[in-house]
Amino acid sequence: MNQVFNFQRFALLVSKHWVDNKKRYSLSIIAFIGLLFLWFVYQMLFEEKRYHNFGADFQVRTYFISLLLAGSIYASQFFSELGSRSRGINYLLMPASVLEKLLCGLLFGIVLYFVVFTLSFYFVNTTMNFLANIFNANNFESLGLNYTPSKVINVFVRDHDPLNEASLFIRAFLVIQSAFLLGTVYFRRYSFLKTAIALVLIYFFFLSGGAYFSEHILSGRFSVDMQVYHLYTGGIDEIPLPPGGANEVRLPVWHSTMYLSFFRYTVPPILWCATYFSLKEKEI
């Protein structure tokens, strides 16, 4: 018997998790769709710029903000059975490996959540765009104006997006979702609040670390690709000198590659490893 991973056992675990939770999940999806409809209706009826309908910014913000908010709440519920002795014993003593239990958590907590959330969002978005176009076209027609119908946009691909915001949000989603999954294993009670507080503290730790760092080196700022450090002439509030020559410090390429890759790709796997060991060493 493979003690680390067995596909049949993993499939059983996934099927068991679905059967145990399908009522809760179905109700949550219905509630989420209902709330999203309310938000779109509010936007359509009461926002000042309602004749612009659901613009690209509105759709992107609604998608990513609700993805992060709903995702963190959902992820903080995933291993919630570990907060109860009777349910936790049941869960920990289920004959499946820790890796299988973790993968089941990642499958439901990240992959399936993302797919179901996106489908729900587009269902509401498409329906509301369709309704808004009918509603506004009639209004414009009565005023004798031409109406440009609003479109359902692809929230992942946008024009004029040099920072590639969608990719930033997806990475942020992976980090936040993974952090809340870890929190629900690590904290026995109030895992959502405790994880949120921990994330805020970590954020401030890095922020204050950055401030400390900038105070102890020459005043300036990094370029977006982290390869060049532009120097300020004096205080941090002053305008930087023009780029080039003695006003900037050029760092080796590997420096930026390593630094950016770490934050782009390694934080979620590190959090998954931490979740694995927390689950492995969980005591009830």
Next chain:
Amino acid sequence: MIRLHDLHFSYKKKQVFNGLYLDFSPGHIYGLLGKNGAGKSTLLRIIAGLLYPQNGKITVDTNIPVQRLPSFLQDVFLLPEEFHLPDMPIRKFLKHHAPFYSRFSHEQFEKYCADFDVPQGSTLQGMSYGQKKKVMIAFALATNARYVLMDEPSNGLDIMSKSRFRKVLAEALDEERCMIISTHQVKDLENLIDRITIIDEGKILFDKDIEEISKKLSFHVSFDESETREAFYVEPSLRGNAMVSRNESGEESKLDLELLYKAIMVNGDMIKDVFNPLNQLHESGI
């Protein structure tokens, strides 16, 4: 075999075990007795791999429980005092839980449920606590796990179910299997267990086979004052003084677990002396 070697365990503020040595062998039903808070449930959870001992060693056959490997989890089934059952019909519960246990027997489960009078078409959430417990006992035994650990299994069972519980457990025992039952309702284990282990303040106060106890101790009722004076424990009743004394005649009496438990709690050292092989040699004049 479950082997605990110099086991130390404590919660944040409370020391529970301080150097515990204990073995549990297949082919036996062990009764784990003790006061509330003595550490019975903690011991079962340590054996199941739910708690990490601070020191010492525990092995279940070749497994180390805290590793919680799938093969180990198939071999050890813990039925806790407070358990969770999902809201679904029994058949559905079986469909999604039984396949995790490779030796699970649906025939045995049906038989045990029939013995307990549990209707198989019922929904788990609609059942009383006692009915749910019977389903869990039937499930635990039908997994054919080699080690079945039960924490207060008779709590919530009615009088008839308690007697069926004893019958079902006795039938389910074989040479490969070991059952450890923790309880403070000692009467419920009568005629069932073949070894009694009493834990008090994190130590083994008493650990003997029922056969040996029956040979060495006598449980009877008497008005005789000299017998009363020499008894290890006496409890007055309308029929006379119920007592535990040294078995001088060699005739085996019916073991009264409750009386034995009280006798050990009150007069444990004197009773242990009866089982001390050196004392026996001395008494026989060798």
